[in-house]
Amino acid sequence: MEKVKTAEASKTQQVHIVFTEDINGIGRLFGGRLVEWMDILAAVVARRHSECEVTTVSIDKVDFAAPAMLNDTVLLEGMLESVGNTSMRVNITAYVEKLNGERIMINSAKFVMVAMDEKGVPTRVPRLY
Numbered sequence: 001m002e003k004v005k006t007a008e009a010s011k012t013q014q015v016h017i018v019f020t021e022d023i024n025g026i027g028r029l030f031g032g033r034l035v036e037w038m039d040i041l042a043a044v045v046a047r048r049h050s051e052c053e054v055t056t057v058s059i060d061k062v063d064f065a066a067p068a069m070l071n072d073t074v075l076l077e078g079m080l081e082s083v084g085n086t087s088m089r090v091n092i093t094a095y096v097e098k099l100n101g102e103r104i105m106i107n108s109a110k111f112v113m114v115a116m117d118e119k120g121v122p123t124r125v126p127r128l129y
């Protein structure tokens with residue numbers, strides 16, 4: 001019988017403080033750095049679901065809704081949306097978290113991750129409950 005797991009089981013959060021090396025020429029968090037953080041988070045969600053090594057095959061609909069600035073706390077949340085045979089679609093949402101706990105959504109994107117066996121061949125992932 002095929003393994004079945006919930007999206008809740010692989011849900012993952014990641015937190016950063018924006019440092020000077022993360023800033024672009026106009027004083028905002030560099031978009032490429034944010035996408036790097038999001039990609040790592042998507043990989044961890046996909047690893048937790050598949051229990052395999054994974055690779056990113058597609059990043060879809062990356063929307064930069066608002067900037068993050070130097071010294072901001074950036075919170076990222078990743079959750080599985082759906083699975084195919086070997087692929088997993090992971091939603092990532094990024095927020096600036098203010099000192100009072102208020103969250104401002106700054107980015108959302110959909111990552112498609114593929115599970116691979118030890119030879120790098122795509123391998124079937126657990127069904128989503």
Ligand SMILES: CC(C)(COP(=O)(O)OP(=O)(O)OC[C@H]1O[C@@H](n2cnc3c(N)ncnc32)[C@H](O)[C@@H]1OP(=O)(O)O)[C@@H](O)C(=O)NCCC(=O)NCCS
Nearest residue numbers: 055056057058083084085086087088112114116120121122
């Ligand atoms: C990911 C990779 C192993 C897939 O190999 P492949 O021979 O294309 O395998 P398949 O055609 O069987 O595709 C595997 C799954 O990925 C999905 N997929 C492939 N390309 C996709 C794309 N552009 N967008 C969304 N899904 C895609 C397929 O639909 C399939 O899903 P399913 O098994 O759930 O139906 C291969 O494309 C690869 O190594 N790509 C480079 C990945 C990489 O290096 N990423 C790091 C970024 S630099």
